[in-house]
Amino acid sequence: MKYLKTYDEKCIGCNQCMTACSMAFFKEDIPAKSAIQVIEKPDGGYHLVVCDQQYRKCVDECPTQAITINKQGVVMINKKLCISCFACVAVCPIDAMRRCDGVLNPFKCVACGVCVKGCPTQAIEIVTEE
Amino acid sequence: MNNTKIHTDVDALKARHVLLKEFRYELRPVVRGYNMRTLYVNVSSNEIREKPVSEEMKQKFTGGKGFGLKLLWDAISDTTRWNDPENEINIAMGPICGNTNYPGSGKSLVVSISPLTDIPIDSNVGGYFGPYLKFSGFDAIEIQGKAERDVIVYIDGNQGLIQIFEAPAEAVDSHILAEQMVELFADNDLEKMHISAVSAGRGAEHALIGCLNFSFYDRRRKVARLKQAGRGGIGTVLRDKKIKAVVVKYSGLSGKSNDPADLDTLQRTGLKLHKEIIALDDQQCRMRQIGTAHLVEIMDEYDLLPTHNFKFGRHADSPKINSHAFYELVTHGLPDGCWFGCTMACAKAADGFELVTGPYQGQRVTVDGPEYETVGGCGSNVGIFNPRAIMEINFYCDTYGLDTISFGTMTAFIMECWEKGVLNAERTGGLDFTWGNWRDTLEMMHQIARGEGFGLIAGLGTRKMKEYFIDHFDADPQLMQDIGCECKGLEYSQYVSKESLAQQGGYSMALKGPQHDEAWLIFMDMVNNQIPTFTDKAEALHYFPMFRTWFGLQGLCKLPWNDVEPANNAQTDEPAKVPEHVQNYVDIYNAITGGNLNKKELILQSERVYNFQKVLCMRLGRGRRSDDIPPFRMMGPVTVEEYESRQDRYDQQLREKVGVDPAGKSSEEKLRILRHYREEQYQHLLNAVYKRKGWTSEGVPTPEHLRKIGMDLPEVLAVVERHLR
Numbered sequence: 142m143k144y145l146k147t148y149d150e151k152c153i154g155c156n157q158c159m160t161a162c163s164m165a166f167f168k169e170d171i172p173a174k175s176a177i178q179v180i181e182k183p184d185g186g187y188h189l190v191v192c193d194q195q196y197r198k199c200v201d202e203c204p205t206q207a208i209t210i211n212k213q214g215v216v217m218i219n220k221k222l223c224i225s226c227f228a229c230v231a232v233c234p235i236d237a238m239r240r241c242d243g244v245l246n247p248f249k250c251v252a253c254g255v256c257v258k259g260c261p262t263q264a265i266e267i268v269t270e271e
Numbered sequence: 272m273n274n275t276k277i278h279t280d281v282d283a284l285k286a287r288h289v290l291l292k293e294f295r296y297e298l299r300p301v302v303r304g305y306n307m308r309t310l311y312v313n314v315s316s317n318e319i320r321e322k323p324v325s326e327e328m329k330q331k332f333t334g335g336k337g338f339g340l341k342l343l344w345d346a347i348s349d350t351t352r353w354n355d356p357e358n359e360i361n362i363a364m365g366p367i368c369g370n371t372n373y374p375g376s377g378k379s380l381v382v383s384i385s386p387l388t389d390i391p392i393d394s395n396v397g398g399y400f401g402p403y404l405k406f407s408g409f410d411a412i413e414i415q416g417k418a419e420r421d422v423i424v425y426i427d428g429n430q431g432l433i434q435i436f437e438a439p440a441e442a443v444d445s446h447i448l449a450e451q452m453v454e455l456f457a458d459n460d461l462e463k464m465h466i467s468a469v470s471a472g473r474g475a476e477h478a479l480i481g482c483l484n485f486s487f488y489d490r491r492r493k494v495a496r497l498k499q500a501g502r503g504g505i506g507t508v509l510r511d512k513k514i515k516a517v518v519v520k521y522s523g524l525s526g527k528s529n530d531p532a533d534l535d536t537l538q539r540t541g542l543k544l545h546k547e548i549i550a551l552d553d554q555q556c557r558m559r560q561i562g563t564a565h566l567v568e569i570m571d572e573y574d575l576l577p578t579h580n581f582k583f584g585r586h587a588d589s590p591k592i593n594s595h596a597f598y599e600l601v602t603h604g605l606p607d608g609c610w611f612g613c614t615m616a617c618a619k620a621a622d623g624f625e626l627v628t629g630p631y632q633g634q635r636v637t638v639d640g641p642e643y644e645t646v647g648g649c650g651s652n653v654g655i656f657n658p659r660a661i662m663e664i665n666f667y668c669d670t671y672g673l674d675t676i677s678f679g680t681m682t683a684f685i686m687e688c689w690e691k692g693v694l695n696a697e698r699t700g701g702l703d704f705t706w707g708n709w710r711d712t713l714e715m716m717h718q719i720a721r722g723e724g725f726g727l728i729a730g731l732g733t734r735k736m737k738e739y740f741i742d743h744f745d746a747d748p749q750l751m752q753d754i755g756c757e758c759k760g761l762e763y764s765q766y767v768s769k770e771s772l773a774q775q776g777g778y779s780m781a782l783k784g785p786q787h788d789e790a791w792l793i794f795m796d797m798v799n800n801q802i803p804t805f806t807d808k809a810e811a812l813h814y815f816p817m818f819r820t821w822f823g824l825q826g827l828c829k830l831p832w833n834d835v836e837p838a839n840n841a842q843t844d845e846p847a848k849v850p851e852h853v854q855n856y857v858d859i860y861n862a863i864t865g866g867n868l869n870k871k872e873l874i875l876q877s878e879r880v881y882n883f884q885k886v887l888c889m890r891l892g893r894g895r896r897s898d899d900i901p902p903f904r905m906m907g908p909v910t911v912e913e914y915e916s917r918q919d920r921y922d923q924q925l926r927e928k929v930g931v932d933p934a935g936k937s938s939e940e941k942l943r944i945l946r947h948y949r950e951e952q953y954q955h956l957l958n959a960v961y962k963r964k965g966w967t968s969e970g971v972p973t974p975e976h977l978r979k980i981g982m983d984l985p986e987v988l989a990v991v992e993r994h995l996r
């Protein structure tokens with residue numbers, strides 16, 4: 142299984158990963174359009190919210206079977222089948238499946254690794270586990 | 272899913288098709304929730320044409336049931352009966368219908384003159400037909416005429432093509448027919464999901480309680496599943512028109528298919544409710560786990576579960592058929608919405624269910640359900656406390672095209688007639704209707720499907736059976752009237768309304784007949800005592816029917832309105848209304864249509880159509896005050912046995928409400944006094960409610976009221992004036 146592993150304690154809140162992700166998929170730098178979210182914790186520090194490819198509740202919930210798991214174990218949305226109901230967003234226990242104003246379909250981390258390079262503290266890395 | 276495979280020889284079916292008519296239409300996208308045209312199909316003349324929807328029609332009738340009723344009004348005469356060719360089956364959707372965001376947005380509204388009531392019936396049904404028809408280009412389909420031989424009407428919403436063809440080889444029973452339609456019209460596996468059929472079954476050919484099945488293909492189960500437009504015999508009308516199926520195919524559904532004015536608000540509001548359901552349903556209604564069957568134990572606890580023909584409200588054996596028993600039978604973990612985006616997902620089903628009777632005996636099938644109404648009607652009300660038997664009855668009702676609610680209530684009547692000696696083995700052709708005899712209950716249903724024996728009498732429904740038993744078996748007319756649980760000719764749905772005056776009104780004032788979809792006030796009235804006075808009850812019997820009518824104008828499901836509630840709902844001003852959800856509806860209506868509706872105007876939209884429907888009933892010679900009177904079984908104890916089963920409650924009522932000391936009086940005497948009191952109370956209720964609704968004491972909407980709500984169309988006023996004279 143391939144996924145983006147996060148280390149909250151290393152994150153300094155620079156939001157570079159969000160910029161990288163949003164640019165990569167939406168060609169614009171809008172934090173809400175990033176599949177990884179940097180959340181400031183009330184007591185200081187940051188929490189990184191991103192799909193760990195593990196829960197897979199969305200896969201069972203999707204009424205059209207638009208969500209499947211690819212060969213590398215990554216949870217993928219087939220936009221041709223998706224009818225934008227956002228049941229997947231509601232059912233995700235870690236808020237990693239996302240919806241954003243102005244975007245028709247939900248989106249999520251596909252473990253592409255684009256954001257990793259931008260992170261100055263190695264708070265995120267792509268790992269592959271059995 | 273371990274089902275017995277249904278083999279479809281597509282070539283053999285096609286070889287026997289005879290094309291009668293082909294019609295091409297211009298494809299146009301939906302604009303802000305509307306197509307502004309409807310589809311007219313006549314299976315006598317094979318005429319097919321589009322009809323424009325005028326701005327006035329949209330303003331006055333909104334959509335859904337409003338459109339269906341308007342088209343029906345224009346198509347019939349004052350004397351049209353259910354089996355006249357000019358009677359129609361109208362399936363209409365509404366502006367909100369078909370959105371994939373807000374749970375419960377895929378309903379079709381079916382309207383027709385009912386064989387049971389002789390007035391318009393309206394039925395709200397899931398499945399994919401309505402939304403697909405809408406995105407194929409029509410706000411409604413209007414089907415008139417009678418075919419000579421069995422036909423299928425096919426609408427291809429991607430090609431803009433409509434066909435009527437003779438289809439002699441297809442099955443009539445829905446579970447097979449729906450599979451055949453998928454095989455026939457899908458070009459590949461994925462397209463199966465894009466096909467939906469409306470059909471009935473062999474039972475609907477011989478009984479007046481026929482229902483329609485609306486199919487939806489379940490990709491995971493690989494089964495064409497069925498949702499029912501159950502009430503009022505529309506399946507009977509379909510088969511009388513010799514229509515085997517009306518089929519639609521539409522590929523291309525998206526989150527924008529309705530062309531919403533404000534996609535973000537629509538998505539956000541839908542997502543808010545999804546999250547509420549995911550977070551709270553497990554602690555609230557458990558709809559995602561077991562659907563409406565969760566109600567069985569609640570109704571039993573509150574003495575409201577119909578038992579032995581509504582005599583009682585609970586039974587020692589009811590735990591055998593509670594939600595936990597059915598939980599064991601249905602398949603779990605699947606997204607069981609009857610339309611995309613319904614995370615309430617109450618459309619449960621058992622798979623690989625082995626049948627033990629009838630023509631499909633030994634086969635393993637998917638059974639859609641059971642819903643609460645089926646458990647109440649075909650379970651406790653007939654004394655059947657065997658979950659597998661209830662599932663089998665459910666399955667055969669569906670595939671034969673019979674309404675489980677009417678079937679349950681009328682069988683309960685039959686069983687009580689058996690108990691009271693009105694029926695015996697000689698009169699039933701050997702069938703034994705002792706409470707709980709599920710084998711003979713099923714055999715009666717198979718007789719209906721075969722068109723033979725006692726099944727033919729039963730298939731007439733409760734009202735006509737009463738007359739039959741009086742005429743042929745010398746039954747006591749008063750007893751028949753008291754225990755035959757129908758009003759206006761329609762069988763009651765499955766709640767005991769005896770101890771709730773407001774619900775007695777909710778049932779028997781419901782325009783189409785006693786279905787609880789206009790008002791369900793038992794908890795407000797009986798349990799929580801929130802509407803103690805006549806004025807309170809009248810207000811509730813105004814607001815809730817109007818609010819609930821709106822679902823039918825929009826193509827919405829009622830369940831996500833109050834079968835899940837926001838966490839803080841109890842702290843709001845009017846928890847029974849679920850104010851936040853009402854606001855959601857206003858928001859999604861405006862988001863789709865670009866309109867500027869508020870909560871008050873929402874009610875006004877309903878009031879127009881509601882009063883129109885009432886006047887349509889009057890035009891057909893009904894809709895009178897006398898049509899709104901329930902049988903006494905639904906108002907109180909008919910027999911000493913019932914009185915004594917709730918003696919404390921009734922004695923107390925005599926003391927406190929009637930001012931009569933029950934001490935020293937016989938049960939018969941107390942029964943008589945209580946009955947007199949309750950019948951009088953009911954008349955007071957009618958007076959109060961009619962007044963609140965803007966009607967005369969005879970139940971006629973006044974011209975002033977019609978003007979006030981904007982339903983003063985000349986043809987409507989003409990009928991009203993005829994009745995005021």
Ligand code: SF4
Pocket residue numbers: 202203204205206207208218222223224225226227228229230247
């Ligand atoms: S939004 Fe799309 S991917 Fe998510 S559950 Fe709905 S159809 Fe499936």
Ligand code: SF4
Pocket residue numbers: 145161162163165175176177191249250251252253254255256257
């Ligand atoms: S791995 Fe790719 S999809 Fe996931 S957060 Fe990083 S950039 Fe976005």
Ligand code: SF4
Pocket residue numbers: 374375376377397607608609610613614615616617618828829830831
């Ligand atoms: S709540 Fe149930 S009946 Fe209503 S739309 Fe959802 S699945 Fe269908």
